[in-house]
Amino acid sequence: MWTWFHRLASPPTFYRLADRYSPWLAVLSLLLIGYGLVGGLWLAPPDYQQGDAFRIIYVHVPAAWLSLSGYVAMAAAAAVAIIWRIKLAECVVVAIAPVGASFTALALITGMLWGKPMWGKYWVWDARLTSELVLLFLYLGVLGLNRAFEDPRAGARACGLLALVGVVNVPIVHYSVEWWNSLHQGSTVSRIGKPAIAASMLWPLLSMTFGCMAFFGWAVLRRVQNDVLLRERRSTWVAALLGERKAAGHV
């Protein structure tokens, strides 16, 4: 287990594995999101209370779920980077921030577009909405902090600390609808085995969620690869890679 972990954490091994497996993640996300879109927009019947407006759930819930689980992944990578000083984990922290920020923005915007027809307002300063906005600022904070440092290792360390401190916001977002009176509706799929949703509506939602997860992973891998290349630019494996690309006629 540990030797495997160390091998994976070595930049050249990681780079090759990411090259080999990221196309599969892309195909998987394409298939799952494709089915989710057809199922959610076309096959699922309109909701008996919300009509066709409920279809926003198919982008809103996966985005919101990934905004939170992406943050947890970023904080976990930050812990690994700070405790064991593994360079690859530093790259992962910095790579998750922009992808997570984009999904958090997506969750907020689709939430506003859903709130307007259902609540009559785009925005209310309610616990769920406000804590999700704080989540966006945390992601943007990590991004900005990273740009402020010249030395990537010092930057990644500062980003890691911010990511770790910010993790307290995750349970606040998650439980906000239970802890405070909220305009936001409760969870739709929390009760495993007995969800509050019909199967024809549930399958596309699960498919969209897993598809977005695969896409998120793919996008993070591509960014980690870029960062690894830049940081390891003086190493022999990067030189060998550039040589291969030249021989193959790229660049």
Add this chain to the structure above:
Amino acid sequence: MSEFFAMGGYAAYVWSSFGVFAAVVVWNVVTPRVERTAVLRKLIEDEPQSGDRE
């Protein structure tokens, strides 16, 4: 078909939500690709002599 696009009167909200989703997906595909090209170009431009390699 037009009924499908009308989304029971919620067309503006539903389609703009999926539009923003598409925009986020495209952004996440394009930006790392542009960055990759820039990184590779930079690496080839200031490729060190074999003497300074670690």
